[in-house]
Amino acid sequence: MEGTSLQELDAVLVALRPWGRFQVFQLFLVFVDLFPAAFAILSAVFTGYIPEFTCLDVENGGNLTVGRKYEVNDDQCSYGVYSVHENLSTLLETKQCTNFSYNYAFTYATEWGLVCGRSNLAALAQSLVIVGQGIGAITTSHLADRVGRKTVHVISHLGILATMGVMAVSSNIYMLLALRLVAGTFQQGMVCTGKILALEIFPRKQRSHIEAITFLAWSFGIMALTLIGWLFQSVDWRYLQLALATCSLYALFQWWMMDESMRWLISNGRIKEAKHILKKAARWNNVDYAKVEAVFDEHVRVKSTMDRPLVLVNGKAKYTRTEKNSADIKGNKTQMKNEKAAATVEKYTVIDILRNPALRANTLILWYSWIVATGTYYGLILVSSHLAGDRFINFFLSGAIEVPSLTLEFYLFNKIGRKRTMILWFAVAAINLVISTVILTVFPGVRAAAIVATGFSLVGKSASTGSLSTVFLYTPEIYPTNYRNSGLGIASSISRIGGLLAPFASNLALIAMWIPGAIFATMCLIVVLLAMRLPESATHELPATIAECETWERHGWLRRDSEDAAA
Incomplete structure (x- = not known):
């Protein structure tokens, strides 16, 4: 095995038993997390639902006063003012409706009148969450490669809890729009890091199952949102928003339930922490840790920067591999020396x-x-x-x-x-x-x-x-x-x-x-x-x-x- 490599970490994961209680619990946390992730993006389907409406500026669609007649247009957004003389009517002007009656009145679209000329604000609520997703996908994913998957994932989930809760007390549509943008950012922090966390704790043969399982969680999240929306359809949208926010309350304790990716820890030279998680996983899976550690020491090696020549690459100092150095590392049979030496951390952009x-x-x-x-x-x-x-x-x-x-x-x-x-x-x-x-x-x-x-x-x-x-x-x-x-x-x-x-x-x-x-x-x-x-x-x-x-x-x-x- 040449240099710093995780190519054989799968052997350790196999020795740990791929579907042990530890991996299943970590996967379960990611699976459940995708429910509030779906809620954060799609909640507006119910909280911001635009029902059928009628213009109230002219009652019953038309009214006749002395010399005047008012008729509402088919779109219920405007009405015509006609001058009436005998059997002849002439259009004088067209006015926009300002008062509406709704056949369903429990959404923020009806509360703030997001119909007709203001309907673009309702559409903007979904557009901004997509923009937020784009921002979050770049920023949070970059942070996850730098500071760790678990850290970004938990902070993002706490962000979802906070923004979803504050949305319920929004005083106007503009406050809600800003929160939708922030929610989209945190949502991608949850989704991207969650999928990577789940992917990295399983060996190659199980990886495909993991992706299907996590995407199924998203689909079940859509169905769960439908059920919650149906249960709260007869109350104000703020109660539905609060109910969706409470689904993330367990994020307050998630830091102590979720573990960091061992692949990320090893790639960043944090061997002691990786072994601590490995020992915990062996205990949960009822596997002999000594045997798992032996497989780890045999297959996972981290080369010391002391054993690698320093060169400049694109103006940055980097350590390179040589055949001699590789042979020296292969000759090092003890993991203790690997841990004492400063591990090489290769970062990429x-x-x-x-x-x-x-x-x-x-x-x-x-x-x-x-x-x-x-x-x-x-x-x-x-x-x-x-x-x-x-x-x-x-x-x-x-x-x-x-x-x-x-x-x-x-x-x-x-x-x-x-x-x-x-x-x-x-x-x-x-x-x-x-x-x-x-x-x-x-x-x-x-x-x-x-x-x-x-x-x-x-x-x-x-x-x-x-x-x-x-x-x-x-x-x-x-x-x-x-x-x-x-x-x-x-x-x-x-x-x-x-x-x-x-x-x-x-x-x-x-x-x-x-x-x-x-x-x-x-x-x-x-x-x-x-x-x-x-x-x-x-x-x-x-x-x-x-x-x-x-x-x-x-x-x-x-x-x-x-x-x-x-x-």
């Missing part, structure tokens, strides 16, 4: 990643895939919101329809790999978008055709969930440990471009019904073609350095292809 030709190509492909996956996912959510029927049932189904594709991933990820699963989901999403669009275009207004098109749209929604889940798993797997959280965060941040563009796609449908489907389908097909260039990550342990990523790129995926051919 996005500039380091983009300077590497192989990682640069993979990164650009993944960024585009994230944009398409997010745009398609949220674009199809907007379609589901227009389905006829009860709004609670429709929203519940939008979460339930994600379960089949995520369940299928338990089989696909390890059977055909991440790369082929990614290609499959994007292809299925594209095909179903095309079919649904064609049906709606060729058979406009036909109820049977609309039902069939809805079916294809739901299958496309399920496939888009699978594509988003796959890029969530694949992205951190191709990056080194001290860039893994940043890599996922930056990709997630860039994906907000797709989220921001998705609402505009529904406006294009007003021009021609086939345009949004054609755009998303084309973008998905481009991902299918680009993804062919990506390496397979299913057969590799998580890399610790850029050098290990390069080795994987040059040899790993070629070996995978040869193994597939032999099989």
Whole structure:
């Protein structure tokens, strides 16, 4: 084993028993955390719901006074003032309605009159949370690679608790908008670090299951939000907001329940802390710690900076590997010497990643895939919101329809790999978008055709969930440990471009019904073609350095292809 490497840490995790009580409890914490993460983003669906309304400025839609007549327009946002002379009426002016009656009056949209000319403020509440997600994905993920996954995760959860609670006492829409922006920032701190924490405590064969499980938590969060929203539908929105905030109260004690990632600790030279967690895990899993420690000492080595020559790289002092130094370390059989020596900590930025030709190509492909996956996912959510029927049932189904594709991933990820699963989901999403669009275009207004098109749209929604889940798993797997959280965060941040563009796609449908489907389908097909260039990550342990990523790129995926051919 050459230099500082975590490539064999999987052997330690296997010796620890992958599905032991320790790992299951840590995974459970991440699983539960994704419920308030979903609440933070999607709560406005119910707290800010805009019901049907009527203009009260002119009662009963029209009124006749001496020489004047008032008629409300169909949009209920304005009314015309007519001069009446005998049987002839002439429009004098059009006035905007200022008073409204609602058929449901328990949301902040009705409290602050966010209809007609102020409806843009209601839309801004969702747009700002997406902007906040973009900010949080970059900032919190970078911090997580510097100060630790656990620290950022717990602070972000406490931030969600605070902002969700304060929203309930918002005095005006502008205060709520500011809090929505902050909530989006903290939400990404929870999601990105949570997924990395869950990913890094399991060995290679279990990683695919972990991504499917954590994404299922998001889907169940959508369904749970629907249930809570339904239970609180007859009371003011502030009580619903408080109920959602209380779901994060356990964040006050989470610091003492959650453990830091051992991979991150080892990569940052904190061997003593890593061993302390390892000892705790062995106790929880009822495994002999002495045997686990022996595997750790055999497979995980951290090279001392004293044994490595100092050179300048891009103006910064860095220690390099040499064959002699590597041999010296291999000859060191005691972990005590490793711990006494200052461990090498290799930090990376996005500039380091983009300077590497192989990682640069993979990164650009993944960024585009994230944009398409997010745009398609949220674009199809907007379609589901227009389905006829009860709004609670429709929203519940939008979460339930994600379960089949995520369940299928338990089989696909390890059977055909991440790369082929990614290609499959994007292809299925594209095909179903095309079919649904064609049906709606060729058979406009036909109820049977609309039902069939809805079916294809739901299958496309399920496939888009699978594509988003796959890029969530694949992205951190191709990056080194001290860039893994940043890599996922930056990709997630860039994906907000797709989220921001998705609402505009529904406006294009007003021009021609086939345009949004054609755009998303084309973008998905481009991902299918680009993804062919990506390496397979299913057969590799998580890399610790850029050098290990390069080795994987040059040899790993070629070996995978040869193994597939032999099989």
